Amino acid sequence: MDSAQAIPRHQTAIARQHLSKPISLAMADGILSDKSTLFDYGCGRGGDVARLQAMGYTAHGWDPGHSPNAVRRAADVVNLGYVINVIEDPTERVQTLASAWALARQVLVVAARPEWEARTITGHRHGDGLITKRGTFQKFYSQEELRNWIDVQLGTHSIAAAPGIFYVFRANAHAQTFLASRARQRPAAVRRPRIRQALYDTHREDMDALAAFITSRGRLPEPEEVPGTAGQLLSAFSSLRQAAAMLRDVTGSQDWDRDLERARRQAERDLLVYLALATFRGRPKASDLPKGIALDVRALFGSYRIACSKADELLHGIADQKGLNNACSLSHVGKLTADALYVHATAIQLLDPLLRVYEGCARALTGTVTECTIIKFSRITTKVSYLSYPDFDKAPHPALATSLRADLRKLDVKFTDFRRSANPPVLHRKESFVPLDYPGRGKFARLTIQEERAGLLHETATIGTHARWEKRLQDRGYRLAGHRIIRTTTATAPSAFQ
Ligand SMILES: C[S@@+](CC[C@H](N)C(=O)[O-])C[C@H]1O[C@@H](n2cnc3c(N)ncnc32)[C@H](O)[C@@H]1O
Structure with a gap:
């Protein structure tokens, strides 16, 4: 059978109401920004491209079924979203991956349907996949199968971005910067200044950006790491160190020193976690470290050797x-x-x-x-x-x-x-699962106290499912109204579960 003719691949493209998962993930991960260009390889009906363009991004796409005459062009980020899983011919799948990779200047995002979605689809076997009731082909991948296939075909080490979604970076330094940022804590909230200071007020936005960098990385930035901010601040201060000294003055030296110490310890832990995990891809040589990470290493550990030996200790710990x-x-x-x-x-x-x-x-x-x-x-x-x-x-x-x-x-x-x-x-x-500052934690805790007083929570092993929990409530004569319990009737006899 000439399957390329017989199988209507273009029909797999849905009219998207929202950005697709690989695109929104790439945005959330900082892979795709409004400064980068995107090419959507196999863009279907073009929903992602249209949405990105409306948001001010430079985005283009091509699809053999829906926009065959569009130009296939190179871009910083290329998305190959749910395309390879609709191609029934394994050789053409490889060619498609290679063609998309050839256009990616920085990152290729590959998404395919994960194996557990196969359970919801009926169809008959065809090659290594299925022909669905609509006559389209679908191949479902296990996470490892997809990773191995990408890595073998492209001779790279892809990074799992999410189930069924992988990033392939052109430059290892870019991959390392991404992995280090994934291990880094979100910037801590910047403290408001306690005293007013005209110079601080004039440069409030840049001073806050400087404080955010310091509280996230536990060190002062080099000017080239925060170019816009440094440009502004260096017109008023002789160095970023002097600007940070002003931050300490206006914040209150005790608060600032405590925040800085905490930030430094957190940044050390983040860096160790990154370096421990970097072993799986082959930890970069000191000379290959991206500049930002090399500066973190020097400021937080003194040397790469010391940082790596601490990271090794950590990694060996997980075998125990x-x-x-x-x-x-x-x-x-x-x-x-x-x-x-x-x-x-x-x-x-x-x-x-x-x-x-x-x-x-x-x-x-x-x-x-x-x-x-x-x-x-x-x-x-x-x-x-x-x-x-x-x-x-x-x-x-x-x-x-x-x-x-x-x-x-x-x-x-x-x-x-x-x-x-x-x-x-x-x-x-x-409340027991969340951090202390989690919104609503107080409300969760108050409910638990009420439920404990009503004797609803003892022998938790017997109330772990919806039906058993409902039965416990009913037996005790309670119902829930939001995060409160309300008496309904007098309690019935204790159930077999109690
Ligand atoms: C499931 S859709 C995904 C569309 C889009 N990327 C999205 O996520 O909405 C799969 C698309 O792959 C396209 N396609 C099929 N074979 C292709 C190939 N060899 N190269 C590029 N795209 C292909 C089909 O035309 C179809 O529009």
């Missing part, structure tokens, strides 16, 4: 299940149970660096799971699960929607979908 278990049990953030530590995704940077490296190894397999609400660290086996609770903030006892589990020993990824389950697992004591 006892040490991991110990780090879980000593964690001051997250909920500890007999077999796991559960931590809200916003608290990951607050964890012990050993657990961050453990999670980083899992993330090297899965990429960032954007839907993840809670990360589960097994204390018994080397498994990390990314759990999604879409209603975590709103629902008093949110239900588990999906779980993506990375097995670090077998190097495989397993997806479980509870979205159609009538009886999914549910959470209790939400």
Whole structure:
């Protein structure tokens, strides 16, 4: 059969209402900015290109089915989004990947449908994929299969961006800068000045940008690292050090010194986590380090040798299940149970660096799971699960929607979908998963106190699913109204679960 003729590939393109996942992820990860150009290779109906153009980006696309006459042009970022999975001919798949890569000046983003989506599709086998009811072809990839295929075909080391999405960087230095920024904590909130100072007020925006850099990296920037800010500040101060001294004056020296010390310790941990995880791609030689990272190393550790030996210690630590278990049990953030530590995704940077490296190894397999609400660290086996609770903030006892589990020993990824389950697992004591400053934490804690007083939470193992929890409420004569419990009737006899 001349399959290229028979299979209507162009019909796989949907009319998108929002930016596609690979594009929005590339924006969130700082891969794609309004300063970079984008080419969408196999752009379908062009929804991503049109949206990006409307947002002021320089974006173009080509598609053999929908816009065959468009010019295929080089760009900083090239997106090959959900294209290879619709091509039934393996040789043409490779050619398509190579053609897209040839156009990518900085990064190629490759997305394909993950294997667990195959469960929702009916069709008949065709080659290494399926012909769907609509007559289109789909190949579903496991995370490792997609990574290996990209790496072998392009002779590179791709980086898992998310399940089914990989980044391929042209320059290793760019990849390292991206990986280091992924390990770095979001900039700490910049303290407001306590005293007024005319010079500070005149340069408030640039002074705040300088403070944000210092509190994120734990050191002063070189002028070329913050070109716009430095340009402005160096017209008023003799050096960035002098500008930082003014920041210390206006903030209050005690507060500033405490913030700086904290920032420095956090930046050291971030850098060690990055260097430990960089081992998997081959840690760069000192001479190949991007300038920003080389400056971090010098300011925080004195030398690359010292930093690498500390990072090695950290990495060796994850082979020791006892040490991991110990780090879980000593964690001051997250909920500890007999077999796991559960931590809200916003608290990951607050964890012990050993657990961050453990999670980083899992993330090297899965990429960032954007839907993840809670990360589960097994204390018994080397498994990390990314759990999604879409209603975590709103629902008093949110239900588990999906779980993506990375097995670090077998190097495989397993997806479980509870979205159609009538009886999914549910959470209790939400405040125990989140950092202290998490919005709504007080409300979560007040509910827990109420539920404890009402005797609803004892023997938690027996109320872990939706049905069992509902039964416990009913048996005790309560119902929930938002984050409060309300008496309904007098309690019925204790159930078999209690
Ligand atoms: C599932 S759609 C994805 C479209 C778009 N990237 C998106 O995410 O909305 C797959 C597209 O790949 C295109 N396509 C098929 N074979 C291709 C090839 N060899 N090179 C480039 N695009 C191809 C099809 O025409 C179709 O529009």
